[in-house]
Amino acid sequence: MALKSTEMFIDENETPESWWVSAVLKTIRAVALVCDIITFPIHLLLQRPWRKRALSRRIKARIIDSTSDTVTVRSVCEPCELHVRMVRDGVGTMEAMLRAAAARYAARPSLGTRTVLSEEDEPQPNGRVFKKFNMGDYVWRTYTDVEREARHFGAGLRELGCRPRHNLVMFAETRAEWMVAAHGCFKQSIPVVTIYATLGDEAIAHGINETEVSTVITTHELLPKFRKILAKTPRVDTIVFMEDQLQKTDRDGFKPGIRIVAYKEVVEMGANSKIETVPPSPSDTAIVMYTSGSTGVPKGVVLSHRNMIATLKSFADAVPIREDDILMGFLPLAHVFELLAESICIIAGVPIGYSTALTMLDSSNKIMKGTKGDATTLQPTCLTTVPVSTPWNQFN
Template structure:
C-alpha cells in the first residue's frame, strides 16, 4: 500500500495559454488558494478588492504595515529563542539548496541516500534492541511509571434523531484513564502466557481483527513477546476477505471485539474450519453462547488471568530472532483480494528507526493520539515509534476526534480537546475535511472578520516562505483554529494518499505546526521518505530515510527515464533492511515485485513514478496503474486529476475514470452537501439531496464548477472530466468503495457505477 502524493504533469507539453477569466471576482477563497500560481499578496488583494472600497483598503494596508513594524522585533526574538538551532531556518529558497540526500554512485538514477547515512544505513534505535519485544521491555525499564496507553470513559450514550429521520448514536465521554508502561508489559506477558495455555504455539500464526484501541497494542506486544506471528486484518473488510486471510494463514486463534464478533465474524465462522478459539477484548459479557463447531469464546481478561497462574506463568517465552516473522499485514485490497505482507522484527525495527530520526525532540513528554486503523502500517509504525521513546498514546476514533465529530454529543468535548496531543498522524482525507470546514466558516464571516483572517493568513504565509515564525499572529488569530486539534500539536505527519498543496499550506499556517509529508508502503514497513519538518515546500515528500535508499528505474513505455531533464525520472525502487519478506504464499507476485541485488540487499518495485530534485528530495509524479492512454494517444494520470479537483469546495470525494477506447475522461463525485444545496439555491432548483444528485441540470452545473477549478489549476483540456455522476452517499470504508486509509477502490467503484459509465460514454 503506497503513500502517494500529488505531482506535476507526467508529460512534457507546451505551457497552456493564459486564459482571460472574467469570473475571477466570483471565486471562493478556498478555490483561489488551491492555485499555487498566485502569490500571498495577490490573494489578499483580490479578496480585499471584492469587499472593500478604496478608502477602507488603504486603511487595512496601513494596519498591516503597522502590525508588521510593531511585531517584527518580538516575533524575531521569540522565533530565535524557540528555534532548536538557535536561529531561523532560512527562506524556502535557502532550504531547497541544502542537500537532504545524494546519489551514492553519482548517477542520476541513484541509489540516493540521506546525507547522514551516506556511509551506512541505520538499522536500529538502540544497540541490541533488534526485536520488538526487546524494544518494549527497554521502554518499560526506562519509563516504568509513565503513562503509556489511555482510553476515555463512556459516561452516557443516547440516540439522536435527525431532521431527515435518521438516528445517530451520540456519546458523552469522560477523562482519559491511563495504564503505565510497567502495567502494559505485565498485561502483555500474562496474555501471551494465557494464549500459550490455550494451545497457541510459537511461530504459529494468530489473527487480530479489532478496532484501534489499547487492547490492540497489548495483544500485539503479547504476540511479539511469545513469537506468535500476528496476522492483521482491517476491521472494515468484508466477509470473503476476512475468511480468505484467516484460511490462507491457517489461524486457530483470533483476537477481536464484541461488536466485530457479532456483526462480521459470526457470519463466516463456518467458512473458517481451523478456527478454535476467539478472544474478545471487551470485559462484558463474561459468558458467551455456543458458536458453530463448538468454538470457544474467551474474554481477554480471563485469558490474562489464566496466564497469571503460577503453573502457567512459567511458560518459556521462546524469544523471537530478528529474522522471525512479527506481522503478516493484509492490505486493504484496493486492487482486488487482500495480500498478506510478511514483515520480520528487523524490518519493523529498521522502519521505525528511520521515521523517528525525522521527528525532532521526540521524547517521553510527547502525547500521540491514535485513531487511524492499527491494521494499517502507518498507524502501527507511528505508535511503535512513540512507545520506543516513552510517549503516551491516547486512543480515539474518526467519529469522536473533535468537538464537532459525528458521535460527540453537542456541548461535550471531543478527544483532541481533552487529550491535547503534541503528535498526530493523519490521512489527507481528514485534513481536507478540516480545511474545507474552516474555509466554509471563513466565507460565512462578515466582511471585516473575513478580511482580517485573510490578511493574517497571507501575512503568515509570506513570513513562512522567508523562514520566519509569527508567534504573536499565531496567538491572536489562529489560536481558535489550532484548538480544533487540542492546541498543542507540534508535528503532523501525513501519509496514505495525496495531500494537496492548498491543504498543506493551510495546515502549516492555521495549525501553527509543520506538516511532514511521507512516502512509504506496507511492503517497506511504511518507511521510504519523510520531508524535513523545516521544509515548507509543497508537492514533495522529502529525501530517503536513514534506514533505506531509493533509486529510479526507467519506464520506457510511460516515457520516464533517468536521463530526463531537468530532473531524473523513473519507477521508484526502495531498498534496505526495512523492505519486507514478500507476500504470503504468493511466489509469482514476489518474483515480480521484489529482488535481491548483488550486495545481498533486498529491493521493492513500487509501481510509483518519481523524480529527484537537486537537493535530494523526491516528488511523486505518477503511478503505473493510474495512467490511462486515451484513444487519441494522450496519457492521463487519474490520481493527478483527482488530487487537483479535490481542492474544489464542491467536492468531498472524486474518482476519475477513463476508458482507453474513448476520447475523454469522466468522473464520479461525492459532492459537499452544503455547497451543492447552495449551488441549487442559486439557480432556484429545489429538492432533497438524492433528487439533486440525480438531476441532469445539477450534473451540468457541478461540472461547470469543476471545469473552472480544473482550468484554474491548469489541467490540460483532455485531463478534465467531460461528464460526471453525482453520488448522494459518501464513500466510507464501510461501503467497500475506499480502503481504511481512504484510498479509492477503483475496481469496486467501477462495478458500482457501471451503468453510469455506459451512459456517460454513450452506451445508454
C-alpha cells in the same frame, strides 16, 4: 440590422446570467493574479523555496552493497539520539523494544483509553433521537502495566493452545488492547496477521485461511461477523474478543466447538500461568500485514522483527519527536504506518491516547452536545494522518 444580429448572437450562445457569471469569474481571476504578484516577494522571503528544493535533492543515502537480488543502502546522516540508544540497549526485536521502554520509563503513562460512562438518548431538533456517549477522562496504563499485561496475555494465549511461530489473526479496531495483545504475541514469538476491520467476509476468510490460523483476536463490535465467517474458516477453533465498556458480549450462536474467550480472561489465565516467554530472534516474522484489497484480493506482506526495528530507527531519524509530546492514536493499527508511528512513541516515552472518528471532536457523531471530544480532553501534540484518496478516507 446590426442590433438585431447582436441580439441573435447573445440568444444563441450566452444568456445574460451566464455572461455576468463569466465576467465575475474573470474579475476574480484578475484580482487573484494581482495578489499573487504583490505577495510573491514576501513568499520568497519567508518560505525560501530554494532551500527546500535543495534539501529534497540532496543525497540522503549511498549504496554500500548490491547483489542480483538485493541492494543495501546506508544513510549519509548521523543517527539521532533515540536511534543510538536503541542500538546501545540491544533493541533488535519488537519484544526487546517494549522491555527497553518499560525499563526506562516504568511508571510514566503509556497507553490511554477514555472512559465511557454511559450511552444516552439525545433528542435532535428535527425530533429524531440518537444514541450518544457520556464520556469521562482518559485512564492510563503505565509502561510497567503494559509490559506486564502483554506478558500475561501472551502466556494466556499459550494456555489456549497457541504455539510459537504459528500465526494468529488480529481483526480489531485501533485501541490500547490491540497494541498490548500484539506485544503479548511478540513475547511468545507468535506472528501477528493483521486484517483491516473494514474488509468484507470473503477477504477476512481469505486472510485467515491463507495464513493457516486457528486463533483470532477481535472485538465486541466485530465478533458477530464470525457467526458467518466461521463456516468459511475450518481451522479456526478459538476467538478472543476485546470487551466493550458498557455492553455484555453475546457468546451464543457460533459454530459448535468454537471457544469464545474474553480478553481479560486470557490475561487472567496468563497471570496464573507458569509458561515462560519465548523471545523472538530478529529474523523471525513479527507481522503478516494484509493490504486493504483496493487492487483485488488482499495480499499478505511478511515483515520480520529486523524489518520493523530498522524502520523504527529510520523513523526516529526522520521524524522529530519529544518526550513531552502526546500522540492521538486513531488510524488503523492493521497498517504498518500507524503501528510504527505508535511504536516509535512507545520507545521514545511518548503517551498514546486512543480515539475514534466517532468521538474525536466535540462535534463528532457519538459525542453528547455540550460535552468534550477526545481531542479536547487529550490535547495531543501530534497524530498520524494520510491523504484522503487512500482506503483510510473514512477517518479524515
